[in-house]
Amino acid sequence: MKAVDGCSIDIESGTVVGLIGPNGAGKTTMFNLISGFERGSGEIMFKGNRTDNLPPFKIARCGMVRTFQIPRALTKMSVLENLMLAPTMQRGERIWNVCLRRKKVLEQEQAIKEKSMGILEFFEIDNLKDEYAGALSGGQKKLLEMARAIAIDPSMMLLDEPFAGVNPTLSRKISGHIDELRESGMTFLIIEHDIPAVTKISDWIVVMNEGRVMAEGEPEEIKRRKDVLDVYLGGEG
């Protein structure tokens, strides 16, 4: 059995695409394939280059970043440290720079710190900066995970269930952030089970079932499709 088979989707830059489908439809596998965490036999193009043969860290460096369904906070590091880890190509990540070019490393470190604080403020979790990430609530970890992903300055974000287990207020807040970021030109692919939330922020919806794309279209159109309702509601809709 293949989790994802003969699946093809196109995502236009600067749009929000929602990826929905019942459990086991292959959505997360799709994410793993796109982000390089799993290998498949298909072709994946990002900004005109093939990425399906690249390891995850190289895909991230191309500007495509993912979050995880269960937030992966780096528990024994502070919230600020979690954010400061993210920016790619930091000078201080190379040993010889740490040893020999301390001043430049410290300068850049200060800039990264300021930028990270800005992102924490954007997500309104700047008051938690010195807390261990492991001490955050589930919802706060979700925000931290998104904030950390944004800190690498991606051009595209893959969000795996950003609204799951999040209270309505926080959920609205996350939607707001996604809207704001889309305005600034970022592209999103979002896996979500919360259909009202995802149809509200998406420009386009892709429905997966049993490893294939079973429908795609504008949110309003998808909401009216009987076959989509059937897979979600078990034929009673």
Next chain:
Amino acid sequence: MTELLGTILPYITTILLFASIYAVFALGLNLEWGFTGLINFGHVAFFAIGAYTTVLLNISGCPLIISVIAGVALAGFFGFLLGIPTLRLREDYLAIVTIGFSEVLRSILLNEEWLTRGPFGVHGFDRPFHDVIPYQHYNTFLLILFVAILVLVYFALERLIQSPWGRVLKSIREDEAVPSALGKNVFSYKLQSLIIGSAIAGLAGAMLAFYITYINPCTFKPIETFHAWIIVILGGTASNKGTIVGAIILWAFFSGTKFIDRIVPVPFESHQMGAFRMIVVGLLLMLLMMYKPEGIFGTKEELALSD
């Protein structure tokens, strides 16, 4: 009074000499395990490579400092060789391969007599400044030298782990999928950590050889790896300060119990005492895990956090 001092001082010097050697040795492991999460059960192999390379090069005519540098470099190089096939796999593979490697290496040291002089071991090599320092002060000099090396290694490691480089290592220890998703080449960082940790063990090996002046394959039994683990756990994983304190405690305990039968009667022969000491160490570790699992310098809050 001076007489008492005259007997106690050399004794304390001995403890501190061993403690400083093992502190450096365990600092290498702490970088790998404490900060990167790598499980190295063959740390002693790099200790042995450092020691043997240094003394063998030296007795074949190589200047001492170059021999030490070669020993450190070769230990690091073997860390690199072992890391390449194992560090892409799950963490337990490194543990299996390193423990195997350390035993294979000991066999080689024991059997390849043309190279290592086999079970007879190596002695008669130079010690640093041995021709300048008077014999009766030599151990004091060595202690000063070793403490200087320890301080140097400590500050170098602290600078590294507090840098963005160290931040990446810690993130790998926490959950390597995250740095990977954020564009960090996790494999390369693990390899760097293993190379540096191994090189530090190699340096400790050279220090050991200088102090004990005679090494043979039995000097590098697997138990030495676990001495390093005990030191790291005792002091508090991921604390370099704790590692140094752990080394002092372990050696104070080992040496302190050596003559305990002269003070209190113990129902053991002296050769049984060695085994009994290890039982006590094991017991103390169990108690430590129950009542202060974070170690002496570890942070309790960190321990309470889970995913």
